[in-house]
Amino acid sequence: MTTSFQSLGLSQAVLKAVEDQGFTTPSPIQAQAIGPVLSGKDIMAAAQTGTGKTGAFALPIVHMLEAHDQRPKSNHIKALILTPTRELAAQVAQSVEQSHKHTQLHSAVAFGGVSINPQMKALRRGVDVLVATPGRLLDLYSQNAVKFNQLSILVLDEADRMLDMGFIHDIKRIIKLLPPKRQNLLFSATFSDEIRALAKQFINDPVEISVTPKNTTATTVEQAIVHVEKSNKSKLLAKLISDNDWQQVLVFSRTKHGANRIAKQLSAKGLNALAIHGNKSQGARTKALADFKAAKLRVLVATDIAARGIDIDLLPNVINYDLPNVAEDYVHRIGRTGRAGASGNAVSFVTDEDGKQLKAIQNLIGQHIPVLEVSGLSIKPMAQAPIRAPKPKRPKRVKSD
Template sequence: MSFSSLGLSKALVNAVESKGYSTPTPIQAEGIPAVLSGKDIMAAAQTGTGKTAAFTLPLIEKLSNNYRPPRANHIKALVLTPTRELAAQVAANVNEYKVNTQIKSHVVFGGVSINPQMKNLRRGCDILVATPGRLLDLFQQNAVKFSDVEVLVLDEADRMLDMGFIHDIKRVLKLLPVKRQNLLFSATFSDDIRTLASSLVNDPIEISVTPKNTANTSVEHSIVFLEKANKSRLLSHLIESNNWQQALVFTRTKHGANRLTKQLSGKGITAAAIHGNKSQGARTKALKEFKSGELRILVATDIAARGIDIDQLPNVVNYDLPNVAEDYVHRIGRTGRAGATGSAVSFVTIEDVKQLADIQNLIQKIIPVIHVKGFSSKHELPPMKLKPVKPARPKKPKQGSTGAKSANAGNNSNSRTRAKQRRKTPPKNQHTQN
């Protein structure tokens, strides 16, 4: 299968091939024709599978057909992302693919001055990539208008809703034209998120190219069981002994990321932290230097790491295990991308046993333990067994969901009303007595 067979124009195919891609990934092979069909889409694919191109390519294709320049301050397609980094990454992909077209695009997010963004929107744009908060700020200042929106994309929809953006999303939805195409793309969908997200789309085509929460098979997983006090020393040892030139390290907290960065820098290892308390300029600079190889180690929290897209990132380290097991899948998905292999090492202490069990049950894999001389724990790691995955049981319809139930409910309601009225009407003989 080729990109041209998916219904893309020669201009887009040339742009894709100039990036070195000749064969679409499974999510692209299914997603591109589905988006071009004009129907709503709800797609789940792991990070690193090319899902961004699965919606940006057909989006550019659709808007290029019978092209008309956008009106001042108006947009035709809106892509919402949960983080600044992801917004910048999606916008970069749009810029690369639109090169042979007339499509105009912009990206807006918080943490930087709003004035240049307002200026860019004055001429209008075809595709706007945005974070929800900054988008609403721009709307309140009449810098962006939604009446021409044809397509809405929610990227990383699970994280968007998980991070509490549902209220902002609902505010945006009220501002958009009722008639539009809705696309939800995400790395994973929990059952609750899937239910919530399904209320935002109309009769969607569902696409799932990999089993839910399956770990990337091109990544080699391992854990080191050790004492908490030895984590920083072990990380430095692994970096130097393995001559790691590039590794993404996850911590649970912003403070932990800052402290670890300082410790690594003190040992002569170039490192920087990226998290929500960092200015956008500092985050952009750190990411740029990490991608170029100026920094060996990037220390990140889970939210800030969304949008880190490096094809050949060889190593991911879970310095702290995530509180939410699903985040393990997102973390290790940063390596082993685009067909490359990768390594994911997790530091586990006796306090982390429950989190480790949750992760292993989620991915249905017992992660092998490696022993590093001088870094053993004084505790023993309890033996672990995987819990069998229970097949999903069909949900019974709630009472009142069928036509018959609804009719009965109405009859019951009318009966109660009539009874109430009877209580209020005094009997005839009571008038005589009074």
């Protein structure tokens, strides 16, 4: 029996917002999470990006806050959604705003890289739902611009990425500032040992939900690898884009400097390209992303951190110019295409130096990735190692955005 949004017990205002967005049937994570959230339970949900997870918490939160007449006081908030990056914060805030458009609720977003003053002004009238990155939230708190006395709901979105980026201490500081009696919702791509250790500190008897087998890649994504000399990567990228007439391509670079170089090389070949990463101003990042979504920009070159929050339903092509250092990031990267049932292409460049990373990726996803030969540029593939299950160990990384 197919679950409907109406059967989940959502209010008419929320259902109207869902209808406005063109959604007819809840995604698996929405179908499984909305009920427990509405019943007031804490949840731990394992869900990749692109599975509709934002709606899984935004829709029931709007429903619950709409049912309470009490408006938040000046500088107070009632629900807090923490996200790891600016782009994801902006994306989640947009989804929250769409979800409460037929109510009297107010929402706001707060992240670094832009002036804090407009964010402080928005909080002065009181905000029902605040979407924020940890660092900027603590900045606002230090200036007495946000208060938590009325807070009843906390959401940690993409908790695994927040830990990877070194936000664990900020998260613990924030949790200590919140009222002890509240509902807690944690969403993560995986439930690593670190995630479970964090959850034990603030989540009470959670309902556990998992809608995607760990580290699986979408069947809608056609994966391929091209073995190439490092010096020929730029030529290969330009050739694939031009020969296939790809008009919207997301390219992943391992470093900020590399992203700049790739975008410059493509532009010199007449291919409209821009790079986004942590060193770019927020204004430049926002404009580049908006132009890319609107298909005004042909190629967007991004680092892993900046790419969080790039949510384009029909993005057709993802290129791993550099393989990621952490195998799990491969799943996140190619998950940017093949979303919402659409098909997509994911091509990864592999050099002789990438044997270890390729082996880790293929062990993680449990399959050999098909080899694509490109005339004049690809080289003889290295010997494929047998697939084996990796040791359950998650690397620790500290990054800032």
